[in-house]
Amino acid sequence: MSAATLLSRICPPRATETAELYELRLAVREYLRRCVRDGVFTPGADVWLTGWDPEFSRDLAKRGYIGMTIPTDYGGHGRTHLERFVVTEELLAAGAPVAAHWIADRQIAPSLLTFGTEHQKRTFLPKIAAAQTFFAIGMSEPDSGSDLASVRTKATPVEGGWRVSGTKVWTSGAHLADAFFALARTAPLDTSDRHAGLSQFIVDLRSPDVQIRPIRSMTGRHHFNEVFLDDVFVPDDMVLGTIGEGWQQVNSELGFERSGPERFMSTYALFAEMVDETSQDPTLFSRRDLGRLAARFNALHHLSFSVANALEHGEEADTAAAIVKVLGTSHEGAVAELADLDAGDHRTSTGRFETLLTESLTQRPGFTLRGGASEILRLVIARGIGAR
Known part of the structure; x- marks a missing residue:
């Protein structure tokens, strides 16, 4: 085939x-x-x-x-x-x-x-x-990678609500956000169905029982965080959906997270600057390389747009969303790497290119990790193909 x-x-x-x-x-x-x-x-x-x-x-x-x-x-x-x-x-x-x-x-x-x-x-x-x-998102945990089934954050029922304890990591913007959705285990781990017993809670990040510590990048910038939930009280009216169905809810949510244009356009501003610079000095970047990148942007645009259309009509698009994520994040990383390689010793005439390149290369390691590592998403795609 x-x-x-x-x-x-x-x-x-x-x-x-x-x-x-x-x-x-x-x-x-x-x-x-x-x-x-x-x-x-x-x-x-x-x-x-x-x-x-x-x-x-x-x-x-x-x-x-x-x-x-x-x-x-x-x-x-x-x-x-x-x-x-x-x-x-x-x-x-x-x-x-x-x-x-x-x-x-x-x-x-x-x-x-x-x-x-x-x-x-x-x-x-x-x-x-x-x-x-x-809002921020409270899914990932230390030592869990992309395996959400290994969530160790626990929610225990108490009068009027739940007490939530655990640690979330890579929570972008949590230090500035008002709340996040926290995925927590509300029933003991069932080894026959590791995805059972998970639930979602809307947690107030300004609660005194929440501690947020920065995870700084190599440049000193701060957008990632580690969030510690120390017996945080969450009232019953802040349970999202149905207790025990958190895994199904998260999967529905990930369709929106993985398929959007942000999964292939994080370095588009750098690409646009490369094109502008080359129009002034044709020796800066290979037109063949720029054309190849433009073609990939176009293909990813159409695939992502079609997923958005499927979501608009309430159609299942989990596998296609995973494809957008895997291909898209690889592509946006390739833009940064090619810009760095092609520029070589003769950097472009404006500081704007240098700034965009530095930002892109700094963020590059996270492209294929956030929203699900590429290795995990390839398994999602394989299962989707098998189901067809």
Whole structure:
């Protein structure tokens, strides 16, 4: 079976961008051009993880670019996943600082809409859409890697709620966020079904029983954290979904986390700068290399857009989302490596390229780890193929 035939069996049909979506794309692009021109932000690499700017997020919210898929009854805009895709892709292409609202808008809101109670929806969704409440994710744990079934954080029932104790790691933005979804074990580990007995809780990160310690990168920058939960009380009305069904809920959530344009566009601003520089000096970068990268960006765009279309129609897209993640994060790392290699001893004429390259190379090691290591996702893809 050819690769093309195999992909056609496990990936959603190709979706086409309509004239209305293209109009929206141009409007967002023009807005972002003005922002760069007026110094609202300086384009960066990996901005959806490192570019924390609440004021910019609030301006986006005022323009209706956050909470797009949240129904109007909950303070959102009732728009489609495809419209949101167009907006987020343009934000990433521009290198805009979107980390503050990214996780809440990308996966917290859809999870609340699917599994949340009416109280939880009314409490959080309007604030997410207004960029007034920010979230992190509490899945990964020390010594667990991408094996979420090995979660050791425990939640014990008490009067009126639960006591949650454990440690979460690689929690991006937890030191600035208001809350996170914590995956915890609510029943003893069953070796015959390691994914059973897991549940999700909405934990207030400002609680006195929560300690957050920074994990600094080699440059001294801080966006990752280790979060210690010391018998944190979580009331019953902050249990997300159904006790014992946390694994199924997390898998639903990961479809949104793994398939978006941030999985292949973290270094797009660097690529755009390479193209601009080469238009001024054709000796800087190989046009063949740039063309190869452009082709991969285009292919990943269409695959990711088709996954967004599947999610819009409530269709299963877990395997395709994993494919986007594996291929996309490998590609965005390749952009940084090729930029570094091709530039060689004659660096480009502007400091902007150097800054983007440094940011991209610094963040490069995490691309294929966050959201699930590539080795784990290849197993997800293999199982998906086997199921077909």
